[in-house]
Structures are given as C-alpha cells and as structure tokens.
Amino acid sequence: MPELPEVETTVRALKPKIEKSLIKTFELRNKNLRWPVSSNLAKILISKRVTSLSRRAKYLIVNLDSEYLLIHLGMSGSLRYLSNNISPQKHDHWDLCFENGMLLRYTDPRRFGSIHYTKDFKNHFLIKSLGPEPLSDAFDENYLYKISRGREVPIKTLIMNSRIVVGIGNIYACEALFDSSIKPTKKAKRITKNDSKALVAAIKKVLEKAIKAGGTTLRDYLNPDNSPGYFKVELQVYGRGKEDCLKCGRILKEIRMNNRSTVFCPNCQR
DNA sequence: CTTACCGCCTGTCGGC
DNA sequence: TGCCGACAGGCGGTAA
Numbered sequence: 001m002p003e004l005p006e007v008e009t010t011v012r013a014l015k016p017k018i019e020k021s022l023i024k025t026f027e028l029r030n031k032n033l034r035w036p037v038s039s040n041l042a043k044i045l046i047s048k049r050v051t052s053l054s055r056r057a058k059y060l061i062v063n064l065d066s067e068y069l070l071i072h073l074g075m076s077g078s079l080r081y082l083s084n085n086i087s088p089q090k091h092d093h094w095d096l097c098f099e100n101g102m103l104l105r106y107t108d109p110r111r112f113g114s115i116h117y118t119k120d121f122k123n124h125f126l127i128k129s130l131g132p133e134p135l136s137d138a139f140d141e142n143y144l145y146k147i148s149r150g151r152e153v154p155i156k157t158l159i160m161n162s163r164i165v166v167g168i169g170n171i172y173a174c175e176a177l178f179d180s181s182i183k184p185t186k187k188a189k190r191i192t193k194n195d196s197k198a199l200v201a202a203i204k205k206v207l208e209k210a211i212k213a214g215g216t217t218l219r220d221y222l223n224p225d226n227s228p229g230y231f232k233v234e235l236q237v238y239g240r241g242k243e244d245c246l247k248c249g250r251i252l253k254e255i256r257m258n259n260r261s262t263v264f265c266p267n268c269q270r
Numbered sequence: 271c272t273t274a275c276c277g278c279c280t281g282t283c284g285g286c
Numbered sequence: 287t288g289c290c291g292a293c294a295g296g297c298g299g300t301a302a
Contacts (some may be wrong), residue, residue, distance in 0.1 A: 001295075034278070034297085058296080075295055076280080091280090110279040162297075170290065170295065238285070258274080260295065267297080 001237040002073040004058055004134070004167035004207055009215025010079055011055045017081045017265050018062075020097040030093040031123045034074055037094070044117055045069075046095070049123025068121040070150050084139050086192060131165045134203050139165055145166035145196040151188035155195075156257055158188040159203065166251040168203060170260050172210075172240045176202040177236045185255075220237070238264040 002010070017057040031037040038044075052063040060079075062069035064186075071079070084103045088095065094115065096104040106115070118124045132138040143163070151158055154179060159168050169177070177184050179202035182195050191199070236246055238261075241254025245265040254263045 032279095072296085075278090108279095108282065111281065112294095134301090151272085157273090160296090261293090 001075055001169070001171070001223075002077060003169045003172060003210070005165075005210035005213075006215040007058045007060060007073060008211050010073075011053055011060055013054045014060075014079065014081060016108060017102070018098070019052055021050045021100065021102075022100045023064075023096060024052065024080065024099045025095075027095045027097060028093070028110070029088060033093065033108065033111050034072070035116065035117055038117060041115070041117055046116070048193065056121075056127060057162060059126065059132070060063055067117070067119050067123075070114075070116045070121060070124060071106070072114045072127060074108060074110065074114070076110040077108035078104065079111035080107065129163055131161075131163050134165050134167050134207055139200065139203075141193065141197040141200050143198050145193055148188040148196070153181060153188055154185045154198070154257060155188045155191055156184035156262060159199070165203075167207070170262075171235065172203070172206050174238045174263050175206045175236055178264060178269060179270050183266075184257060184264050184269075198241055200260060221253050235267070239263070 003074060023045050024047075026042040028037055028039075028042060031039065034188070035252055048064040048067065050062055051065045052060045054063065054112075058072060058073040060069075060073075062071065073079070082103055084097055084101050086105075088105065088211050089107070091109045092105055092107050094106045098104075106113070109268050114126075116124065116126065132143070144159075145162055146157070148158060153161075156173050158164055158175050159176070160170065164220060174184070180193065180198035180200055186195075196248075221241065237252055240252050241261070241263045243252055244250070245252050245268060247268050248265065250267045253266050254261060256262065
C-alpha cells in the first residue's frame with residue numbers, strides 16, 4: 001500500500017535510472033486501471049526523453065521536457081526498473097521501454113492506480129485542486145488551524161482530505177493523531193492552536209521517519225530495485241486494535257470512520 | 271460551499 | 287481441506 005513515503009522512495013530510487021533516458025516504446029497490456037489508459041499513449045511517447053522525475057502528493061510526475069506523465073500507484077501498485085528480457089507477469093499492466101534495453105514496469109493487482117499524459121500538469125483535473133504538501137513550509141500550524149475553523153468533520157477526516165493537505169493516508173493519519181494525542185473523532189473546528197501545532201509536527205515527523213526508513217510502511221512493498229527497504233517503520237497504533245497502548249498500557253480502541261479502520265488510545269488521545 | 275457515500279479491484283484471512 | 291464472505295482502502299464523482 002503505497003503511502004507518500006513509498007512514492008517518495010520510488011521517485012528517489014528511479015530518478016538516477018530514468019532521468020535522461022530516451023523512450024523507445026510504451027507497451028500497454030491492460031488499459032483498465034482506475035482511469036482507462038489512453039490508447040494514444042504509445043504513439044505520443046515514442047522518442048520522447050525523460051528530463052526529470054518528481055512527486056506531487058502521491059503522484060509521480062515524469063517530465064518529458066514540458067509534457068508529463070502522471071502516475072498513481074493506487075492501493076497495490078509498484079514500479080520496477082528492469083531489463084527488457086524479463087517477461088511480464090499477470091498484473092504487469094504496462095512497460096515504458098527505453099533505448100538502452102531497460103524498462104519501467106508497472107505492476108498493480110487491484111488496478112486502483114493510473115497513468116495520464118498531459119501538457120499542463122498543474123491544471124490537470126487530478127492535480128489542480130490539491131492542497132499543500134505536508135512536508136512543505138506552507139503546511140504549518142497556522143494553516144491547519146485556520147482551515148479547520150468551522151469544519152464539522154472529524155479531524156482525522158480533515159487531514160485525509162487532499163484539498164486540505166495531500167499525501168496523508170489512513171495509516172499515517174492514525175499514527176500522527178496518536179503521536180499528537182488528539183482523538184480522531186474530535187471535530188476539526190474544536191482543535192486548539194496547540195493541537196494544530198502538535199498535529200502538524202507529528203505529521204511531518206511520521207512521514208519523514210518513514211521516508212528515512214526507506215519507505216517500507218507495510219509488509220509487501222518493494223522498492224523499484226526489488227529491495228524491501230531498510231527496515232519497517234514500527235506503527236504505534238495502526239493494526240494494533242485491542243492491543244496495549246505503547247504509551248500508557250491501556251487497551252487501544254478500533255472504530256470505523258468513513259468506513260476506514262481507525263485505531264486510537266481513549267486514554268492518551270482526547 | 272460542505273459533507274456523506276459509492277464504486278472500482280483482487281489477494282488474504284477467518285470461519286465453518 | 288476447501289469454499290466463501292468480509293476486509294483492505296485512495297480518491298474522484300455524485301447527490302444532498
């Protein structure tokens with residue numbers, strides 16, 4: 001399950017491999033991803049050069065000299081940089097093949113991921129409404145405090161809203177709220193300035209920690225070179241419902257919010 | 271405008 | 287042992 005740290009790790013790993021590479025072909029085996037993959041893509045991409053690779057939210061941005069590919073890994077997607085003599089498997093939906101005999105292979109069993117081509121990624125429908133990056137200076141305690149005023153939704157729902165701040169999935173929302181001692185169900189409009197300060201700091205902390213750990217949030221994620229990351233991030237609450245709180249020892253509670261599993265400590269988080 | 275809910279998918283897991 | 291339903295959940299679209 002690629003969260004922002006996995007996407008960031010993927011970008012860092014692929015950057016030196018594919019930047020400056022010349023595209024030879026794009027081979028599409030299954031166009032039925034989250035959004036149907038454009039059938040024009042193969043034609044468009046022939047002989048284009050990758051000028052840079054970056055990330056916006058959980059999208060990988062492949063810059064082709066002012067044209068762009070937007071790639072999302074969805075729930076189960078991954079990218080690997082491989083030699084072109086390795087046969088694709090069942091869930092390998094497309095290959096971006098380079099002149100040097102290597103390729104970028106997209107694998108995604110659940111097909112929640114996507115790939116789009118655009119000349120103007122900033123105004124692309126998937127990008128234009130996104131809020132600030134959580135690790136940027138724009139995402140600070142004042143921003144979160146102000147934008148949470150008057151909001152009836154739970155604070156957990158708010159920080160998972162990509163119009164408010166991008167890249168915070170269910171796992172890191174639970175972890176950051178635990179770290180900042182805020183109950184997930186607390187109404188956004190009720191968070192204090194101190195809450196906002198603690199939560200922003202916690203979000204940056206857990207994301208940065210996971211990136212430093214090599215982006216390995218969950219069991220089956222592999223980096224583009226097939227390495228499993230350096231070590232797993234120890235999750236404090238996610239997936240630990242009914243287990244002991246690592247701060248106070250009491251029993252962690254698991255509830256559902258917006259149909260998502262939500263774990264917190266009723267004692268530590270208020 | 272905000273909020274709540276739907277649907278897309280398949281591998282994994284627990285229960286019988 | 288094998289079947290089957292529940293679950294996992296990012297996120298845009300839609301309706302209220």
